[in-house]
Amino acid sequence: MDKLLSQIYGLSPEQLKAYSAHVMLGGGSRGGPILERGKGVRVWDTEGKDYIDCTSQSWALYLGYANDAINAIIHEHIENMTHIHQGFDTKARYYLAHKLASLAPAGMNRVSFTVGGGPAIEAAMKIAFKNIQPSRDFVTLFDSYHGTTLGTMGASWISTKSIGKFFGGSRFLPLTRAFVRIPNPVTYRNPLGVDTETYIDICLTMTREIFQRGTSGKPAGVIVEPIQASAGQLILPTRYLQELRKICDEFETLLIYDEIQTFGRIGDVFAANHFGVAPDIIVLGKGLGAGLPLAAIIISDKLEGFQGDTEELHTFANPSLSMITAAKQLEMFENGVLANCREMGAYLGSQLCALCATYPEVGDVRQLGMHIGVELVDDPESKNPLEKEAGEIRKAGFRHGLILGTGGVRRNVLKIKPPLIINRSECDEILEKFTASLCDVLRK
Numbered sequence: 001m002d003k004l005l006s007q008i009y010g011l012s013p014e015q016l017k018a019y020s021a022h023v024m025l026g027g028g029s030r031g032g033p034i035l036e037r038g039k040g041v042r043v044w045d046t047e048g049k050d051y052i053d054c055t056s057q058s059w060a061l062y063l064g065y066a067n068d069a070i071n072a073i074i075h076e077h078i079e080n081m082t083h084i085h086q087g088f089d090t091k092a093r094y095y096l097a098h099k100l101a102s103l104a105p106a107g108m109n110r111v112s113f114t115v116g117g118g119p120a121i122e123a124a125m126k127i128a129f130k131n132i133q134p135s136r137d138f139v140t141l142f143d144s145y146h147g148t149t150l151g152t153m154g155a156s157w158i159s160t161k162s163i164g165k166f167f168g169g170s171r172f173l174p175l176t177r178a179f180v181r182i183p184n185p186v187t188y189r190n191p192l193g194v195d196t197e198t199y200i201d202i203c204l205t206m207t208r209e210i211f212q213r214g215t216s217g218k219p220a221g222v223i224v225e226p227i228q229a230s231a232g233q234l235i236l237p238t239r240y241l242q243e244l245r246k247i248c249d250e251f252e253t254l255l256i257y258d259e260i261q262t263f264g265r266i267g268d269v270f271a272a273n274h275f276g277v278a279p280d281i282i283v284l285g286k287g288l289g290a291g292l293p294l295a296a297i298i299i300s301d302k303l304e305g306f307q308g309d310t311e312e313l314h315t316f317a318n319p320s321l322s323m324i325t326a327a328k329q330l331e332m333f334e335n336g337v338l339a340n341c342r343e344m345g346a347y348l349g350s351q352l353c354a355l356c357a358t359y360p361e362v363g364d365v366r367q368l369g370m371h372i373g374v375e376l377v378d379d380p381e382s383k384n385p386l387e388k389e390a391g392e393i394r395k396a397g398f399r400h401g402l403i404l405g406t407g408g409v410r411r412n413v414l415k416i417k418p419p420l421i422i423n424r425s426e427c428d429e430i431l432e433k434f435t436a437s438l439c440d441v442l443r444k
Contacts, residue, residue, distance in 0.1 A: 009036075016046070027148065027168070032398055038065025041419050041426050043403070051398070052430055054416045055405045059229075059261050062287040063329060063337070064419035070290050070325050077324045084318045092323040099330055103269045104298050105278035110305050113296045113323070115316045117260045117285030118147030120295035121223065123312055124281045125151065128221035128254045131303045135220035135253075138177075139210070141184040143409050145230035146223055146258055155179045155223060157230065162409040180215055182207045184228060185240045188364045188375065189383050196237075204243050211251045221254040221281070226271035229261045232408030233366045233373025233415065241277040248280075254303075260285040260295075264333060264420065267342035267369030274368075290329040294322035341420040344427055345370040348416065351431050359438050361386060372416040373407060385412035389441050396437035402430065404437075 001009075011019070016034060033045035041064050044050050056062065063070055077092075084090050097111040114120050125138060138155065140146065143162050146155040148169065153159055154176035159169035169176070183203045190199040211219055226241065228234040248255040257279040262271040264287055272278050280303060285295035293316070299305060306312045329337075349367030352374055356362045363377035376386040376393070390412045397404045405415030416430065 040064040051401045051403045053403045054418045060286045062420045073328045082321045086317040092320045096323045107301050108298050118149035118152045120283045121146045122151040123297050132220045134217035137180045137215040139180045139219045139222040143231035219253040221256045223256045225258045232413040254280040256281045258283050265371045289322035290325040292322040341370045374414045376412045385410040387412045392441045393437045396440040400433040402433040
């Protein structure tokens, strides 16, 4: 082992505590274990305790930790190249762009790569602004989350009072742009207390009115997650997406899908294909690079793309190594990973729903593929969110060897989104540890 690597791996608990004072973080839930190594769906901390990771490390490790096939192709390709500047062509970039275009909805054939989800959303905004004029405003849904860059922070709920107080994004308002927000079709809980179909119609009516009266010029683009992850794993109804597509066409604006979290995880490569509603731009990130940094946009053939005069330039927008791992992951998607995602996701979803009989606090289970959220409420009728209890259940999960995510602007949704390679026995282990965590908090 390299001497430096041995030194890093050998840091003592005292050194770790001292060195931690130098790390400044702007987000994420700290206070969990210090992770040291992982394999498959499992990760170990510095004390040797193992956990099943239901966060896939910010939903990015679709193939789990230290995947053998990904490791092998990394080791082979890294002998040739890693970083290549955006201005130089590579076979890896050509191949991956072609592969993504071949899997995207018909008529979406051009791909631009970038360094992360936030910059990819900004790239989509550039394309929209170039193509839709006169325009100034971008539209997002209530409780949306599209990043924390200065270009995207205003699109995210963290800049609003959704949570009941102003959050981190509100501190930078002079530097961020304003976004016009439209109501999201919440099917479990809506503010008017009407039935689901009526509320969908209300959301669509308000959207049309806002497009007509609430923007200056045409809306440049409507940015939506087909499943609103941070909002609470909210699966947008197909009818809503179909009608939103029609409204965008009516007002000559672009429909932009933020598929940063839905890519692959729903059991299909693209949510656009699953819902049968094609956008004008698809945004990718997180899991695209199979655990290595990579993001991209795919645009409709009818749109003018980027010009080469520094409209979109990033030093690390051509990471050859990430592109090779992304291509390998797509190959593995086709060879059983997505089928396993659908099968194991359906199993986990059904078993989590069964918990409602014992734990009525499990108010709703939202599952599509391995994109799963469990909303906790005080009882099924009032649906008052159990924010404090959700946080305590997440902490109990650590004790039982389970890493859970939290979501929803009220932070009362537990995210269960393990790697897509999970097997049946590992799903049963998740269910056992999740139930024990529920019991610790809700039946103490």
